[in-house]
Amino acid sequence: MSKKISLLTITIFLLTTTIAQAVGVSAVPSKLKVDATANEISSAHLTIKNPSNKVSIYDVYADDYQTWIKIQPMSFTLEAGEIKKVTLSIKPPQAGVFSTNISVVAKPLSTREFQANSGIKIPIQISVLENRQKKNWLTMTNALYVIDILLGFILLMTFVTRRRRSKGMTSRA
Secondary structure, eight states: OHHHHHHHHHHHHHHOOOOOEEEEOESSSEEEEEEEEESSSSEEEEEOOOSSSSOOOEEEEESSTTTTTEEEEEEEEOTTTEEEEEEEOOOOSSSSEEEEEEEEEEESSOOOOOOOOOOEEEEEEEEEEEEOOOOOOHHHHHHHHHHEEEEEEEHHHHHHHHHHHHHHHHHHH
């Protein structure tokens, strides 16, 4: 008899308790690959969707490299089924290949009842090439090189002119 009462009590408790719910989040694309140049801004885009039936707050951030990955907007609210385009502006300081995650965390707008946050991590790989800025060709070394070539040309022309003159004088005599 006590087993029946215990089982009935547990069943009633489970049926009457509030169920904890998690808000939803989805993102497109599921991973990012960005080609960038050192010290120049590149961009990428994510589309975040609220697949749940409740209004939710979303926070978006880079797990690493926060100093050179800027996210706009970083925080926003989405109605049920609504989507938001998020822009990543990436300005890497050096060449190399870098990997991290873009985290998207969804929280319920209402804090009156217990609800768990949910989130996703979107892998991002950033391949950074060396910045090949335009070189200044007017350097002292280059100027001396050009002057050296010009002097050599002048000396050659002087030699050729004198040679022609001396051949012209010998043929007249």
